[in-house]
Amino acid sequence: MSALQPPAAAGPVPFLSRLHEWVATVDHKKLGTMYIVCGIIYLIVAGLEATMMRWQLAWSGMEVLTPAEFNRLFTMHGTTMVFFVGMPILLGSANYLVPLMIGARDLAFPRLNAFSFWLFFFGSLLLYFSYFGGQGLYGMGSAPDVGWFAYAPLTERTFSRGHSTDYWILGIFVAGIGSTATAVNFIATILGMRCRGMSLMKMPLLAWIMLVDCVLILVALPPLAAAQILLLFDRQLGAHFFDTQAGGSALLWQNLFWFFGHPEVYILILPGFAFVTEIIPVFSRKVIFGYPLMVAATVAIGFISVGVWVHHMFVVGLSPMLNAIFMGSTMLVGVPTGIKMFNWVATMIGGRIRFDTPMLYATGFLCQFLLGGLTGIFLATVPFDWQVSDSYFVVGHFHYVLFGGLVFAIFAAVYYWFPKVSGRMMNETLGKWQFWLLVIGFNITFGAMHVSGFLGMPRRVYTYHADRGWDFWNLLTSLGVIVQILGFSLFALNLVHSLFRGRKAGDDPWDAWTLEWSTTSPPPPHNFDEDPIVHSRRPLWDLKHPDDPDWKYE
Amino acid sequence: MTTAPAALAPPEALPQDGIVNGKIGIACMIISEIAFFGTLIAAYLFYIGRDINGPYPQDVLDVSIAPLKVLFNSIFLLISSVWIWLAIRSMRRGRMGAFVFWWALTVLCGAEFLVGTGFEWYGMIVDDGVWMGTNLFGSCFYTLVGFHAFHVTMGLLVLTLVLVLALLGHVTPRNVEKVDLVSWYWHFVDGIWIIVFFVVYIFGNMPVS
């Protein structure tokens, strides 16, 4: 009983009981925090991996890394970023925020929630253990080197000796079970645990988007698990699923993987949408534009995104008919995404915008995600895709979506909710410096990648000849990384500094409208002293402006 | 703008009953299981008729009604869905003796299915020499049927646990909603078997033209 609350008497809590408090916790806020902290640590790890690759590629003929090391780095970079940075940060923020926003005390299944977190945690450790225990070709540790989508038959035992690919399978499999269980948990929570008065159409949009996100996880992650099992059986039991010499098919892996892989990018970006959807109205001092349309667009994105996976396989040589169908369905995603874009902008139009750091990041998200979305439309076009597929153009494109989009949205969220989590504000000046450094560094790095891609540079090459004309653009890309590192360092500095020295935040520093701002910062273990009752989508607005409440208009 | 609004009557409260969450949770879990089996089934369908060496399904699979063959076992498995439904019905009416009887019958039928599958596999592995690495049919068959059998095993473990607890008197009609969730899972395991059976033993077993 004392585990949740440190003894009232003064004096530091012993380290071990502190540790036990975190290890045994089933509290959604503690688990959410652990998810996010792990996600940020892996963000640093994966960022360093990328930095090493950029060092190697900064100029033609560099010899910083061996080809084998390079292959491991891009595999681990991609895998880590998707599964151990994107997923934990999105699940962690959902963990922290969803119960608070819907006025619940915890998730529907708190113990299952803890189980999911630890599966993610140990699964990620298992993957990284491969660096020591992977038993590569010569019995040395060896990380996976097959790319984050691990195309068969390269992953078959014949071509991938040792255990590195098995570690890739198992680490992600374990973490994936955790994610699926969390999705189950969130759907039950959002459908069954809302506070009194909160009908579905009065939920904060973040809860709506997370609901759709979890449905996507539910249908997209099990197929990956199944595909990984098939691969594992191939490698361990001698099955022939992807063994082309026994009639197996490399194409099946591609279909199965991308049936997961495309929804996965939406699973990652939807929480980004959720963050900016909550942040933009507050800093524009206006209600979100077109709430029902936002809901509809989110659901539409969910549906469409499970029917577009073949666009990753245009260069495989499928029938023109199939290519055309999937080109059409892919472009269709642009419609609901465009609706969201317009709604965010329409929310800002006429608003009294305050460009505090969270809003800066949200605006940066809008611009950069738009660019990534546009190159996405390019790539959806079959002939264009044939030209640039597997080139640095594609790398530039998805980094605009996932870095310029998702990571910027994550920073917006961190700056926005940090006061709620820690009780202290983050430093605005450092935050703004970080923002501009990141914007500049990011656009230099990934903008230049589009050009080197156009010039024909394939992705995943560990070096290139001097006569290709790629040196300048690669140098630019690598120089941008230095600017980004400066930005990230400022973030780390800001985080640590604000945690101990930040200005006291109070309960509601941004004058916001959703339920999490009605409790203390940080919230008590039971979230709310009294169960909230809401009458509109912006319960705190109703309290602050009783003369002009929202419920009159909904 | 000048007058404060009249106090609102609080809207209807939403159900906050934990068991509603349980139902949603189990339903979601079943959806994810369907996605999982859907993938395995897709792989099975994809590889039908693509073997480059035998033995082929037509040589190995026996769909006669003979005891301990697959059709026989399937009947046991499918009928257990009826028993578990009867068990829950008895529990709802407070008749715990009947509950234990039907529940135990369910466990027995499930166990028969597993044993039957074991015999079938033994025959295939030892007599026909088909295993994972033999050919694509072997890979697909043991993966799909094996994962289904694995789910039956998991279900049986949970069913047995409930049975033991019931015999020890720890299960009362008060727990009926929780126990009902177990039956949902069992129905899913049975339902998915109908599809697996159709795919493996009928569709994948058509005479080669």
Add this chain to the structure above:
Amino acid sequence: MNSIPPNEKTHGIELPQPTAGPMICAFGFTLMAAGIVTNWIVAVVGLTALLAGAVDWFRNANPDSLEMVAPPAREKPTPIVPRPGSVDHLLGDSSHRARIPMEIHRYRDGMIGGAIGGVVMAIFASLWGLIAHGSLWYAVNLLAGTLRSGVADLSMEELAAFSTEGLIVGIIIQAVMAITVGLLYGVVLPLVPRAPLVFAAIIVPLMWSGLTWAAVSVVNPALGDHVEWIWFIASQVVYGVTTGWWIIRSEKIGTMQNWHYVDRIGLETQRTGGNS
């Protein structure tokens, strides 16, 4: 938002008790997975941990969830202070929670304006062909070349010659583009805060020309060789001026929000920023 006080019988709020069961379960499961690539003993240890954790978990959750009473919060949340009268109305007092723009052009006007602009632009461009290349058909053939294949192979003479197919394709492209852009102008111009005509006549044509220039040099360089960009920009400006002028002078109509549901559509700002 109001709130319900916690159940008085329980003397507090119940929360699930902390337990390490799930963590041990997860650890065991991971070890079982690791057993596949290390040693079967690891898997056995994993299974043991999994079972141990599961028992603990089960005992926590059954027959009823083990709960503990949450300690009362040391800090109470700051009460939310009502601030009546602090809502700023966006567009004067008549239109509360309005959507911008309040008044729009008819779609019809946008399309008609686009069509007129398209005709004027076509005449202008054909005149350019006549002056610069001595042929009325040069411009339309070039335009048709964006859809028809093989422009690169055409000689100057062929480009200047009359071609029925070129004329039909060119007219279709011109009509579709002109009317669509006109429609977009009609929708967008009411949103432009200052000097919509400058936006319509100069900014958009320049942006469009820049985009076309950048795209054509990649997508269809052969076509790009034939275009004289000063004239291209000029004809875009001609279109922009005509269409923009037509739309701006056309009558505006109020959006639906001015009709029945004024009260029901939401948008508001607050007079003060930070905290008030």
